[in-house]
């Protein structure tokens with residue numbers, strides 16, 4: 001399985017792109033930077049988008065991506081999300097006020113995007129890759145995913161505070177190759193992290209105590225204003241398994 005990191009951050013700056021992973025060149029996991037990070041010809045090769053939740057740092061490129069590929073692809077773009085995320089995207093994004101309703105354009109029979117609702121822990125398969133949505137602990141309904149192909153599994157947290165089920169699944173997955181876990185703020189902002197249900201380096205350390213397997217831990221979703229402090233505090237943890245998910249890098253699992 002090939003995972004290209006188009007955006008690795010929980011905020012935007014000239015160096016930092018919003019959360020978006022490209023799986024095997026054709027499926028986007030979240031769409032924070034899909035239209036900025038990929039040339040338009042390659043955007044036209046993206047047939048499926050899987051969304052973890054409705055927040056803008058995970059969805060903001062959707063309107064521009066749809067516009068870029070409109071008329072260039074056969075059939076609709078398939079968008080997999082929870083019922084809550086689909087509701088939010090319809091109500092707040094493709095609502096004909098914020099952006100045209102591409103679920104009914106060019107017409108409702110042949111729309112540009114088609115929603116598919118997923119349910120907690122019911123795997124769905126896209127082009128040979130299996131995605132198991134796992135509820136995590138964030139301010140809106142949010143799912144991490146166990147992503148599996150040909151005997152290799154990657155567990156990706158999306159946005160979360162302290163959580164349990166994700167780790168039960170990590171510990172039960174024999175073929176787990178890596179965990180990608182968020183850290184959004186440095187330790188001085190623990191109150192903000194608790195309120196917004198995100199992790200700090202000390203929160204990351206207590207989450208990792210629940211992981212009973214030794215696999216690489218790829219830290220992602222740093223907020224740009226806190227990067228230096230987060231890097232320093234994570235280095236101080238001295239955990240040799242922890243590294244940072246690198247924007248622009250292609251991983252093979």
Ligand SMILES: [Zn+2]
Pocket residue numbers: 010019055057058159221
């Ligand atoms: Zn986020």
Ligand SMILES: [Zn+2]
Pocket residue numbers: 053055138159
């Ligand atoms: Zn979020």
